[in-house]
Amino acid sequence: GESVGLHLPTLSVQEGDNSIINCAYSNSASDYFIWYKQESGKGPQFIIDIRSNMDKRQGQRVTVLLNKTVKHLSLQIAATQPGDSAVYFCAEREEAYSGAGSYQLTFGKGTKLSVIP
Amino acid sequence: AAGVIQSPRHLIKEKRETATLKCYPIPRHDTVYWYQQGPGQDPQFLISFYEKMQSDKGSIPDRFSAQQFSDYHSELNMSSLELGDSALYFCASSLFRGDEKLFFGSGTQLSVL
Numbered sequence: 001g002e003s004v005g006l007h008l009p010t011l012s013v014q015e016g017d018n019s020i021i022n023c024a025y026s027n028s029a030s031d032y033f034i035w036y037k038q039e040s041g042k043g044p045q046f047i048i049d050i051r052s053n054m055d056k057r058q059g060q061r062v063t064v065l066l067n068k069t070v071k072h073l074s075l076q077i078a079a080t081q082p083g084d085s086a087v088y089f090c091a092e093r094e095e096a097y098s099g100a101g102s103y104q105l106t107f108g109k110g111t112k113l114s115v116i117p
Numbered sequence: 118a119a120g121v122i123q124s125p126r127h128l129i130k131e132k133r134e135t136a137t138l139k140c141y142p143i144p145r146h147d148t149v150y151w152y153q154q155g156p157g158q159d160p161q162f163l164i165s166f167y168e169k170m171q172s173d174k175g176s177i178p179d180r181f182s183a184q185q186f187s188d189y190h191s192e193l194n195m196s197s198l199e200l201g202d203s204a205l206y207f208c209a210s211s212l213f214r215g216d217e218k219l220f221f222g223s224g225t226q227l228s229v230l
Contacts, residue, residue: 042224043121043207043222044221045221049218107160110159
């Protein structure tokens with residue numbers, strides 16, 4: 001189930017099931033999106049990315065879907081394993097054509113994925 | 118493969134003290150980013166450097182300053198520390214300024230007492 005508030009939204013799934021983690025982004029000018037995995041005490045780790053001219057991209061066991069109409073991003077993890085337990089963040093980037101450009105990523109709110117053995 | 122190295126791993130300071138966090142990017146990466154992550158929060162962009170010059174500025178307080186040195190390592194200097202500065206501070210590096218793939222270090226956990 002999910003819980004929000006002071007704590008991160010949490011998604012609990014059975015080992016072997018598929019997981020879907022959702023993210024709503026705010027900037028319609030964002031042209032690049034990344035999913036990061038963050039394990040406890042570690043830095044965010046790149047999982048998969050997608051550009052705004054695509055609506056789906058697949059990696060190994062992971063798929064990212066992008067719906068620009070409703071500014072929604074999702075990460076699907078197939079056959080979820082205990083090692084997938086972590087906090088997952090989506091991040092967006094807008095390249096501001098200001099001359100200097102702007103390349104920082106803006107992170108969304110994370111979702112904690114807990115895999116039940 | 119070499120990763121982004123941050124030091125120290127943990128740091129405990131008292132209010133009004135100063136702190137210096139160090140970041141060593143992946144070899145040949147010339148762009149460094151600093152992020153602050155509070156408990157249960159998403160990482161917030163502070164500042165970035167490209168070729169030893171400030172590239173972009175985010176929500177970095179005036180009490181903080183940072184620089185990138187000739188060997189591309191970066192230091193985040195924090196003065197007049199407040200309780201609210203307690204957070205995990207991440208450094209990330211990328212191969213070049215427009216490269217979207219950021220590689221993050223393991224972070225420095227700063228606790229202000």
